[in-house]
Amino acid sequence: MIALYVFVIAIAGAASHAVPVLDIVPRSKWKARPAAGVTALRRPVPFVVVHHSYSPPACTAPSECEASMRWMQDYHQINRSWWDIGYNFAVGGDGRAYEGRGWDAVGAHAPLYNNISIGVCVIGDWSDTAPPERQLETVQNLIAEGVRAGYIAGDYKLVGHKQVRKGTQCPGDALYALIEAWPHYDSAPSLRVSSTTPTPPVENTETNRIRKRKA
Numbered sequence: 726m727i728a729l730y731v732f733v734i735a736i737a738g739a740a741s742h743a744v745p746v747l748d749i750v751p752r753s754k755w756k757a758r759p760a761a762g763v764t765a766l767r768r769p770v771p772f773v774v775v776h777h778s779y780s781p782p783a784c785t786a787p788s789e790c791e792a793s794m795r796w797m798q799d800y801h802q803i804n805r806s807w808w809d810i811g812y813n814f815a816v817g818g819d820g821r822a823y824e825g826r827g828w829d830a831v832g833a834h835a836p837l838y839n840n841i842s843i844g845v846c847v848i849g850d851w852s853d854t855a856p857p858e859r860q861l862e863t864v865q866n867l868i869a870e871g872v873r874a875g876y877i878a879g880d881y882k883l884v885g886h887k888q889v890r891k892g893t894q895c896p897g898d899a900l901y902a903l904i905e906a907w908p909h910y911d912s913a914p915s916l917r918v919s920s921t922t923p924t925p926p927v928e929n930t931e932t933n934r935i936r937k938r939k940a
């Protein structure tokens with residue numbers, strides 16, 4: 726009986742570690758507004774760009790993270806006049822990945838890199854403290870899924886936003902220090918935008934069709 730008990734524990738333990746669970750929350754679940762426009766992303770992309778949200782702050786419950794997604798979409802579509810939430814995906818402190826523009830659409834998160842990368846926002850302000858382990862694991866699982874499914878090149882390069890855009894602290898010093906040790910981290914990406922370099926206007930043609938969602 727004891728032997729059987731140990732065997733069952735061993736199986737359960739192996740299962741929980743062997744298969745990374747990736748829970749991608751679709752746009753419909755967090756009640757995204759439709760995108761005002763879409764540009765198809767050519768796959769596989771050679772880069773992954775990591776961001777933090779700074780604001781909204783970290784979320785831990787699914788309902789909270791879903792509200793954060795709506796807040797970011799409002800900010801990007803209404804205040805910044807972009808077609809949609811800027812990121813391809815965001816990852817919450819609840820350990821779930823949230824579909825932003827998704828795998829197939831060009832994002833608005835890093836000039837020069839939007840059409841050659843998947844932009845992932847780690848929800849929270851990670852300047853002084855690191856994200857919880859399960860949030861970091863989900864970022865890595867999401868990237869692995871992108872590679873497995875052919876959206877991200879197998880030899881992709883991983884960068885933090887501030888490496889390719891001068892004048893931002895994103896993704897925060899504490900998170901950046903961690904991703905420097907991740908596989909595929911690129912210490913010297915060749916394309917960079919300085920804070921004073923004019924960047925092409927993005928997606929400002931359709932804004933008057935976007936209405937504030939009812940609270």
Ligand SMILES: [Zn+2]
Nearest residue numbers: 776777886895
């Ligand atoms: Zn950023």
